[in-house]
Amino acid sequence: MVFTLRIEDAFIVQPNIWTLKSSGLDPIITEATNYxxxxxxxxxxxxxxxxxxxxxxxxxxxxxxxxxxxxxxxxMIEQETFVNDSILSNAENTLKAHGFYRCHRSYVVNQHKVREIINWSKITYSIVLDNFNQDKIPLSRTNYTQSQDLLVKL
Incomplete structure (x- = not known):
């Protein structure tokens, strides 16, 4: 058992944290705990x-x-288009655990569907999907290296 005044210090030591209240010990619920x-x-x-x-x-x-x-x-699923009443960041957060990542400010791509990355120039990149149309998705310059690292680790 560890006692600390700062919650941040407690998370360093262990993932399950409790707080002392007048009613007794209460667990602090975190995203990791919920997951x-x-x-x-x-x-x-x-x-x-x-x-x-x-x-x-x-x-x-x-x-x-x-x-x-x-x-x-x-x-996008195969050659069909569906509309979801959400925003891209919500969809990204929901799908991150399934291997999706944001490759561009307007796109979230399924890593398992990526076939290749094309370098059009020093600052222009595209992701080619392994589908019927071999769709090309823009890849931002800042996500280029991260995208390669994620794909290698699949």
Whole structure:
């Protein structure tokens, strides 16, 4: 057991932290604690999308990439386009555990669907997906090295 005045110091020592209150010891809930305790709830296997007047649920592993366009999140699965009422950062956070990463300010891509990276010039890059159309997704200069590192570790 470790006692400290600063919560930050406690996290360095161990992941399960308790705080002393007048009612007794209460656990401090963190994202890591929630993830461990509710891992099946935290990582969904399907995503809700809309097609016209219907709501359908798609398998996350089928998603190739997600694009932000005109305030909407557009989900690409094979040659189909779906719209999700969310923002790109929410979709990125939801899908990060499934191997998705933001390669550009307007795109989140499934690492498992990446085929290659093209260097058009010293400052222009694209990701080519392993799909029917071999879609080319812009890759930002700042994410170029990180993207290669992530793909090598798959």
């Amino acid at each position: 461990e305790e509710n891992s099946t709830e935290t990582i969904p296997s399907k995503l809700k999308v809309k097609i016209e007047d219907k709501t359908i649920f798609v398998n996350i592993e089928d998603i190739e990439y997600i694009e932000s366009h005109d305030g909407k999140v557009i989900i």
